Amino acid sequence: MDRFDALLKEASTHIAAASSMPALNELRVTYLGKNSAIIQALAGLRNLEGEAKKEAGARVNEVRTQLDHQIRQKQEVLEAEALAAQLAREAIDVTLPARPIRQGAVHPLMQVAEEALAIFASMGFRLADGPDIEDEYHNFTALNIPETHPARQLHDTFYLQGLQYLLRTHTSPVQIRAMKAGEPPFSLVSFGRTYRSDWDATHTPMFHQIEGLVVGKDIAMAHLKGCLQEFVSRFFGVSNVPIRLRPHYFPFTEPSAELDVQCQRDGKHLKVGEGDSWMELLGCGMVHPAVLHHAGVPEGYQGFAFGMGVERLAMVKYGIGDLRAFFENDVRWLEGYGAPAQRAPAIPERR
Ligand code: PHE
Numbered sequence: 001m002d003r004f005d006a007l008l009k010e011a012s013t014h015i016a017a018a019s020s021m022p023a024l025n026e027l028r029v030t031y032l033g034k035n036s037a038i039i040q041a042l043a044g045l046r047n048l049e050g051e052a053k054k055e056a057g058a059r060v061n062e063v064r065t066q067l068d069h070q071i072r073q074k075q076e077v078l079e080a081e082a083l084a085a086q087l088a089r090e091a092i093d094v095t096l097p098a099r100p101i102r103q104g105a106v107h108p109l110m111q112v113a114e115e116a117l118a119i120f121a122s123m124g125f126r127l128a129d130g131p132d133i134e135d136e137y138h139n140f141t142a143l144n145i146p147e148t149h150p151a152r153q154l155h156d157t158f159y160l161q162g163l164q165y166l167l168r169t170h171t172s173p174v175q176i177r178a179m180k181a182g183e184p185p186f187s188l189v190s191f192g193r194t195y196r197s198d199w200d201a202t203h204t205p206m207f208h209q210i211e212g213l214v215v216g217k218d219i220a221m222a223h224l225k226g227c228l229q230e231f232v233s234r235f236f237g238v239s240n241v242p243i244r245l246r247p248h249y250f251p252f253t254e255p256s257a258e259l260d261v262q263c264q265r266d267g268k269h270l271k272v273g274e275g276d277s278w279m280e281l282l283g284c285g286m287v288h289p290a291v292l293h294h295a296g297v298p299e300g301y302q303g304f305a306f307g308m309g310v311e312r313l314a315m316v317k318y319g320i321g322d323l324r325a326f327f328e329n330d331v332r333w334l335e336g337y338g339a340p341a342q343r344a345p346a347i348p349e350r351r
Contacts, residue, residue, distance in 0.1 A: 004063045007037055015070050021078055024071065031067050038064050105338025109208060109326055112314040113191050116210055119234050120189045123227070125212065128188040130174035132195070133165050138173035142294040143252040156197040158205075167195035170307060171211035172252060175287075178213065179295035185216035186303070191310070201322055208310035215287065215303030221255070224284055224304035228259055232281065236261070236317065238273035245284075253285025253305060263316075270319060279316065282308035 011031045018024040030036060041060045048056055106114075117127070130138075140152055158167040174190040190211045199205055214223065225245060233241050242262035250256040259282050264275025272279075284306035292301060311323055318337060320326075325333055 002059065004038075004059065007031075008063060008066060011067055012070060015074050018074060018078070021075070021082075024074055024078060028071050032064065032071070038067065104341060105334055106341055107326075107334065108314050108318055108320070108337045108339065109310055111339040112317060113208065113210065113310050116231070116235060116310070116313060117189060117191055119231055120210075120212065123230065125187050125189045128174050128178040128190045128213075129192070130168070130171070130177045130190065132168055132193055133160065134168040134173050135164055136166065138176050139166060139168050139170075142176045142291065143172050144288050144290045144294070145251045149251060158195050158197055169196050170194050171209040172305070172307060174211055175213045175252075175291070175305060176295050179215065179292070179297055184297055184301050185214075187214045187216075188212070201324065204311070204323055204327060206327070207323075210308050210310055210313075212306045213287070213303060214305075215292070215297060215301050217301060219286075219302045219304060221286060221304070224286070224306070227304075228282070228284065228306060232259070232261055235313070236272045241273045244278060246280075248283065248285075250283055250285055252288050252291050253283075254288045256283070256285035258283055259306075268319070268321060270316060272316065281312070281316070282306055 011027070014027055014030075015024070018027055032038060038060060041056075042064070045053055045057050045060065121127075136147075139157075140149075141147070145152055157169050160166060171190050171192055171194060174188075174192075178188055178190075179186060192208065193206055194209045195206050196203070197205060212227075214227070225243075229240070229243055232243055233239055244260045244262075245257040246260055248256045248258040258280050260278040261272055261281050262275065263273070263277050263279045264271040265277050270279070284304065287303040287305050292303070297303075311326055314320060314326070315323065320337065
C-alpha cells in the first residue's frame with residue numbers, strides 16, 4: 001500500500017460516477033493535469049537516485065497509465081451512450097404506412113374555359129384582356145348604354161363606394177379597350193370574371209364569361225352564324241349541332257340574337273344535338289355602329305360579337321345541376337368533376 005492506492009481508489013469512484021464528457025474532462029485535469037498529484041510526483045523523481053528512483057518511477061508511471069486507461073474507457077462508454085440516445089431520438093419507424101399523395105385536379109370551369117379558348121385559338125382568334133374593376137365608360141357608355149338606359153339597372157351592378165369604378169358586369173368592355181388600343185381588323189376572345197349582385201341556384205355574384213369580337217370589312221351575320229356553328233359543334237363534339245339564332249335585344253349589337261342549341265331533356269339529363277328542345281347558350285349580334293364609333297374604328301368596318309357564361313357551358317357539357325357547386329370548393333365534388341392536370345394548351349397573346 002502506498003499513497004497512490006488511496007488516490008487510485010478515489011479517482012476510480014469519481015470516474016465511474018462521471019455522467020458527461022465535460023465532467024470527465026474535469027476529472028482528467030484533476031488527476032492527470034499539470035497540477036495533479038501524479039504529475040507532481042513525476043517531477044519529484046528528479047530528486048531521487050538509483051534504485052529508489054527506478055522503483056518510484058515505475059510506480060508513478062503505472063498509476064498514471066491506470067488513470068489514463070480508466071478515463072479512456074469511461075469516455076468510450078459516454079460516447080456510446082450519447083450515440084445510442086441520438087439514434088433513439090432520431091429513430092424512423094419504417095413500418096409506418098406512407099402518407100398518401102393526393103393528386104390535384106383542374107377545376108371544371110377552368111377546364112371548360114381552356115377547351116373553349118383552344119377552339120377559338122385554332123380558328124385564328126387572339127386572346128385579349130381587361131380589368132375586373134372597370135369604369136362606367138367602358139362597362140356601359142361606350143357600349144351604347146347611356147346613363148338613363150334601363151339596362152344599367154338590369155345589370156345589378158356592384159359599384160365601388162364613392163368612386164367612379166364598378167366591378168365589370170360583363171366582358172364586353174374588353175371589346176372597347178382592345179379596339180381602342182389597336183387597328184382593325186380584329187378577331188379576339190377574352191375570358192375572365194364578371195360580377196352581378198345576384199345569388200340563387202342559377203346566379204352567383206361572381207361568374208365567368210368568354211367574349212368574342214370580329215371586326216373587318218364586309219363582316220356579316222352569316223360569318224357570326226358560321227363561326228358559332230363551328231364552335232358549338234366542336235365544343236360539344238357533335239358535328240353540325242342544330243342551332244338557332246333567336247332575335248333578342250342588346251344595346252351594343254344590332255341586330256342582336258340569342259343562340260340556342262338543340263337538346264333533349266329527360267329528367268335531369270340533357271343531351272346536346274338531339275331531341276326537340278332548345279337551350280339558350282349565348283348572346284350575340286352585329287356590333288352596333290355607335291360602339292365602333294366610341295372605340296375609334298373608322299368608317300367602312302363592321303363586326304360581330306358574342307358573349308357566353310362559362311359556368312353555363314360547363315353545366316351543359318358535364319351535366320352539373322347547381323351553379324353554386326362551382327364555388328363551394330367541396331373536395332369530393334372537385335375530385336368527381338375535376339379534370340386530370342395537364343399542360344394548358346398554348347393560346348397566343350394578342351401583340
Ligand atoms: N355582354 C352580354 C351579356 O353579358 C353578352 C353579349 C356579348 C351579347 C356580346 C352580345 C354581344 O349578357
